[in-house]
Amino acid sequence: MNKTENQKAWFFVLPVLLLVAFNALVPLMTVVNYSVQETFGDNTFFWAGVLWFEEVMNSERFHAALGRQLFFTFTILAIEIPLGVAIALTMPRKGIWVSVCLVLMALPLLIPWNVVGAMWNIFALPDIGLLGRTLNAIGFDYNYTRQPGDAWFTLILMDVWHWTSLVVLLSYAGLVSIPDAYYQAAKIDGAKPFAIFRYIQLPKMKRVLTIAILLRFMDSFNIYTEPSVLTGGGPGNSTTLLSIDLVKIALGQFDLGPAAAMSLIYFLIILLMSWVFYTLMMRNEAK
Amino acid sequence: MNRVSRFVPALYIIFLMLPIYWLVNMSFKTTNEILGDFTLWPRQFTLENYITIFTDPxxxxxxxxxxxxxxxxxxxxxxxxxxxxxxxxxxxxxxxxxxxxxxxxxxxxxxxxxxxxxxxxxxxxxxxxxxxxxxxxxxxxxxxxxxxxxxxxxxxxxxxxxxxxxxxxxxxxxxxxxxxxxxxxxxxxxxxxxxxxxxxxxxxxxxxxxxxxxxxxxxxxxxxxxxxxxxxxxxxxxxxxxxxxxxxxxxxxxxxxxxxxxxxxx
The missing domain is CATH 1.10.3720.10 (MetI-like)
Structure with missing residues (x-):
């Protein structure tokens, strides 16, 4: 669309700008402030320069948490995106089943995150939970509170349960926007189902899929409540993702300096990766 | 392919409903039954839990x-x-x-x-x-x-x-x-x-x-x-x-x- 040049448009944006700036800039400056100072607890602060940044960058603990975070994010993306597309492809296009499917599938998205964590915590317990009990009954030695492997399995299953529907809804929206004429043309040309998927459906879903990947990437990198209720980062530190580690340092040990430095590094990583995604997305849209 | 694929959304919805069912199921049980037995549906059906919530500010x-x-x-x-x-x-x-x-x-x-x-x-x-x-x-x-x-x-x-x-x-x-x-x-x-x-x-x-x-x-x-x-x-x-x-x-x-x-x- 042709846009008119109009500097007065700034007045339209002003309320948004003020509200978001109040919420974003003041806390961000607080974090920056902590990250360059040292304190001995009596509310007196000393300039510490980049000490905390060096400490965090060199700390084994941060590397381990970042590694776990990357593993988590890429695993759930690798499962949720293909699974979500597959389910969207098999969903009915017309009739009352569409509404039934949409309503039931959207349900996990609207459950408060700590309830999701608590629900899975109970569901997976080996003695009173349906999942844990069933797995043990069919011969698996499953106990997510003791064995790191089981904890990871439960964590990933929970996230797949929680968020695959978002990918389904987005892909489905992309699919229904394809005009019937495209399919008829493909039929006349005798195209195989895979060819229809590859050359008609996938290109049409490209934009919504980019959005799905971007949203899932950002949100899974920020995930805190669900794993902290489900496993609390344990057993040991085996499922301590970045957010959980950060809260442990900031509120558990009250090491504000290192926590603030870690926050900024953490935020910059998300920002950088999202910027890459966003730029690619906008370039695609411009084509 | 079509016959199989029709079941995919149904299976997915069942997977989504299971943990929710378990939560709802448990909400109608007494604490004793939850901790004591493993039951697929409430044997001693109770509304006690909901009554507590709606009467306690x-x-x-x-x-x-x-x-x-x-x-x-x-x-x-x-x-x-x-x-x-x-x-x-x-x-x-x-x-x-x-x-x-x-x-x-x-x-x-x-x-x-x-x-x-x-x-x-x-x-x-x-x-x-x-x-x-x-x-x-x-x-x-x-x-x-x-x-x-x-x-x-x-x-x-x-x-x-x-x-x-x-x-x-x-x-x-x-x-x-x-x-x-x-x-x-x-x-x-x-x-x-x-x-x-x-x-x-x-x-x-x-x-x-x-x-x-x-x-x-x-x-x-x-x-x-x-x-x-x-x-x-x-x-x-x-x-x-x-x-x-x-x-x-x-x-x-x-x-x-x-x-x-x-x-x-x-």
Whole structure:
């Protein structure tokens, strides 16, 4: 669309700008402030320069948490995106089943995150939970509170349960926007189902899929409540993702300096990766 | 392929329903039955857990609090996002692209990073433990989202509409409220749905910014769990009740969800 040049448009944006700036800039400056100072607890602060940044960058603990975070994010993306597309492809296009499917599938998205964590915590317990009990009954030695492997399995299953529907809804929206004429043309040309998927459906879903990947990437990198209720980062530190580690340092040990430095590094990583995604997305849209 | 593929959505829905069923199942059981036996449905069916929640103000006020700040947040986010989205979809102005990306970056900010500074900020301005504090804090991620969705919808409305109204002599605000807003009603519905959703499910900030008066239901659950031991039946009932508002909202916007995703940019 042709846009008119109009500097007065700034007045339209002003309320948004003020509200978001109040919420974003003041806390961000607080974090920056902590990250360059040292304190001995009596509310007196000393300039510490980049000490905390060096400490965090060199700390084994941060590397381990970042590694776990990357593993988590890429695993759930690798499962949720293909699974979500597959389910969207098999969903009915017309009739009352569409509404039934949409309503039931959207349900996990609207459950408060700590309830999701608590629900899975109970569901997976080996003695009173349906999942844990069933797995043990069919011969698996499953106990997510003791064995790191089981904890990871439960964590990933929970996230797949929680968020695959978002990918389904987005892909489905992309699919229904394809005009019937495209399919008829493909039929006349005798195209195989895979060819229809590859050359008609996938290109049409490209934009919504980019959005799905971007949203899932950002949100899974920020995930805190669900794993902290489900496993609390344990057993040991085996499922301590970045957010959980950060809260442990900031509120558990009250090491504000290192926590603030870690926050900024953490935020910059998300920002950088999202910027890459966003730029690619906008370039695609411009084509 | 068709015969098999028809079962895929059904299987997926069963997978989604199982943990929810287990929660609902447990909410109708007595604590003894939950801990004592492994039963697939309640043998000693009881409504005791729900009665406790509806008669005890510390429980039911949690729902009132949650719904209060979620509503304030939804109205506020959509109201300020409307003119901003209009500006982004219709005009070019200095720094518009950077501003749009900067707004989106706030959607990426981890709540864990901001929890402590938020506590200090809202204590300093005297809003700690009020609905407004949580509603304002949640605008951090809901305004960018609302602007993003609405901008997508508005870009789908031809510019001729604006020009015709201008030629007909409508003052701008009169055109905006009487003609433009009804045109993008579906988009406003979708944006409000997402604001409601993300404000309803977020807990870390809501919990950090409240103590007694504005404490959300989900926080009541965690605190009760730690003080009075594990009353699993009660927790399950409270959890079940948190699903209901979401289910209502989805039911009302079900026809817009698919459409909204396609038109808007979310």
């Amino acid at each position: 510390t429980w039911y006020m949690g729902y009132v609090n949650s719904l209060a700040y979620v509503s304030i947040n939804t109205v506020l986010s959509v109201a300020v996002a409307l003119p901003a989205a209009y500006a982004f979809s219709r005009y070019r102005f200095l720094g518009d692209k950077h501003l749009f990306f900067w707004l989106l970056t706030n959607r990426m900010a981890p709540a864990a990073v901001f929890a402590l500074p938020f506590f200090q900020l809202y204590s300093a301005v005297g809003l700690f433990d009020t609905y407004l504090a949580v509603a304002l804090a949640h605008t951090l991620f809901n305004i960018p989202l609302a602007v993003w969705i609405l901008e997508g919808f508005m870009s789908g409305v031809p510019k001729e509409l604006d020009e015709t109204a201008y030629v007909d002599g409508y003052p701008f605000w009169s055109f905006f409220i009487k003609i433009f807003i009804p045109t993008i009603a579906a988009g406003i519905g979708v944006a409000a749905f997402f604001c409601f959703m993300f404000s309803w499910v977020e807990l870390l900030l809501a919990k950090t910014l409240t103590a007694v008066d504005a404490k959300p239901i989900a926080a009541t659950m965690t605190r009760t769990a730690s003080t009075s031991g594990y009353e699993l039946g009660l927790l399950a009932a409270a959890g079940t009740l948190t699903i209901i508002p979401g289910a209502f909202v989805i039911y009302f916007v079900r026809n817009y969800i698919a459409k909204g995703f396609a038109l808007g940019r979310v």
